[in-house]
Amino acid sequence: xxxxxxxxxxxxxxxxxxxxxxxxxxxxxxxxxxxxxxxxxxxxxxxxxxxxxxxxxxxxxxxxxxxxxxxxxxxxxxxxxxxxxxxxxxxxxxxxxxxxxxxxxxxxxxxxxxxxxxxxxxxxxxxxxxxxxxxxxxxxxxxxxxxxxxxxxxxxxxxxxxxxxxxxxxxxxxxxxxxxxxxxxxxxxxxxxxxxxxxxxxxxxxxxxxxxxxxxxxxxxxxxxxxxxxxxxxxxxxxxxxxxxxxxxxxxxxxxxxxxxxxxxxxxxxxxxxxxxxxxxxxxxxxxxxxxxxxxxxxxxxxxxxxxxxxx
Amino acid sequence: xxxxxxxxxxxxxxxxxxxxxxxxxxxxxxxxxxxxxxxxxxxxxxxxxxxxxxxxxxxxxxxxxxxxxxxxxxxxxxxxxxxxxxxxxxxxxx
Numbered sequence: 001x002x003x004x005x006x007x008x009x010x011x012x013x014x015x016x017x018x019x020x021x022x023x024x025x026x027x028x029x030x031x032x033x034x035x036x037x038x039x040x041x042x043x044x045x046x047x048x049x050x051x052x053x054x055x056x057x058x059x060x061x062x063x064x065x066x067x068x069x070x071x072x073x074x075x076x077x078x079x080x081x082x083x084x085x086x087x088x089x090x091x092x093x094x095x096x097x098x099x100x101x102x103x104x105x106x107x108x109x110x111x112x113x114x115x116x117x118x119x120x121x122x123x124x125x126x127x128x129x130x131x132x133x134x135x136x137x138x139x140x141x142x143x144x145x146x147x148x149x150x151x152x153x154x155x156x157x158x159x160x161x162x163x164x165x166x167x168x169x170x171x172x173x174x175x176x177x178x179x180x181x182x183x184x185x186x187x188x189x190x191x192x193x194x195x196x197x198x199x200x201x202x203x204x205x206x207x208x209x210x211x212x213x214x215x216x217x218x219x220x221x222x223x224x225x226x227x228x229x230x231x232x233x234x235x236x237x238x239x240x241x242x243x244x245x246x247x248x249x250x251x252x253x254x255x256x257x258x259x260x261x262x263x264x265x266x267x268x269x270x271x272x273x274x275x276x277x278x279x280x281x282x283x284x285x286x287x288x289x290x291x292x293x294x295x296x297x298x299x300x301x302x303x304x305x306x307x308x309x310x311x312x
Numbered sequence: 313x314x315x316x317x318x319x320x321x322x323x324x325x326x327x328x329x330x331x332x333x334x335x336x337x338x339x340x341x342x343x344x345x346x347x348x349x350x351x352x353x354x355x356x357x358x359x360x361x362x363x364x365x366x367x368x369x370x371x372x373x374x375x376x377x378x379x380x381x382x383x384x385x386x387x388x389x390x391x392x393x394x395x396x397x398x399x400x401x402x403x404x405x406x
Binding site: 060186 | 337338340358363368370371372374375376378382383386398
């Protein structure tokens with residue numbers, strides 16, 4: 001991909017908002033960029049790489065990412081996102097995808113940002129993207145911070161949450177008799193079968209990649225966990241205290257135990273990756289962009305906890 | 313016995329209210345969430361409840377109840393009505 005870096009840099013600098021293919025043939029990846037890339041080397045030289053979630057959540061997050069990019073661009077911050085192999089509007093099929101290819105794709109996006117003048121990189125991973133960002137960060141000294149939006153616990157669980165789409169295609173109201181139970185997709189995949197889940201062809205290779213890949217025991221940069229939901233969900237019954245649910249708290253504590261510096265915060269908005277394209281953008285894109293831009297006003301954000309790890 | 317059954321009833325109510333909250337938030341049901349009764353049909357009747365939404369609701373229920381739901385734990389019948397979904401969660405948390 002290195003031979004395409006110059007052409008891609010020209011595309012980034014060409015317009016404040018651009019969509020273009022990086023590379024050619026089976027190696028082509030779709031890049032969506034925003035911000036004053038041509039002035040990057042003159043400014044703070046920090047660029048944001050959005051790391052998308054997986055499968056249907058990826059489709060439903062496109063508008064969120066675009067709105068975040070717009071809000072960052074308004075503050076003269078450059079950002080880009082890249083569709084990984086076998087996903088989105090690029091060549092390649094999901095059934096040929098491997099986790100390592102996606103990690104390399106994120107690295108390619110980072111290389112492109114560096115080649116275009118960025119000195120520091122910030123990875124913003126949404127859902128599964130947060131796990132990918134953690135896998136990439138340690139291999140690069142230029143990644144100085146990660147933001148994990150509604151982080152998932154681990155790759156194995158992320159895969160199992162995705163596989164549940166399979167059973168929902170059966171409608172209990174159809175037919176006269178009871179619905180026969182579906183064979184468990186995870187058991188079929190573990191047995192070596194390829195399974196079609198909600199239109200996505202999941203292979204045993206990718207399933208195994210998710211099961212066998214562990215998150216790094218130390219993350220060599222700061223990690224901010226951004227949890228999102230309507231506030232009622234995070235308040236006690238007397239509505240006097242805001243805190244994470246115990247499941248979210250466990251995920252944060254896991255990150256806190258591995259990161260050099262960890263923070264968690266809440267944003268009071270709907271979880272956009274469940275909604276598809278919302279009619280109103282809501283508070284989430286602006287709040288994420290303000291947080292990344294270092295805006296201290298804290299509008300719409302509730303800081304919960306922060307800690308410096310001793311394992312640096 | 314009365315105390316135990318009162319305790320169960322209160323716990324059931326708490327589960328159903330939290331399930332209602334997760335459904336309302338995840339599917340953006342608005343006031344319709346409040347009108348869900350035990351017999352209210354879900355899968356195949358709520359247009360918001362597509363396959364991805366089911367996955368999202370399950371993830372939301374896991375977070376709300378701090379449980380883990382295996383893919384062979386659950387069937388389409390569990391999503392047939394609001395009551396069947398609450399029963400499923402009750403069994404998982406008990």
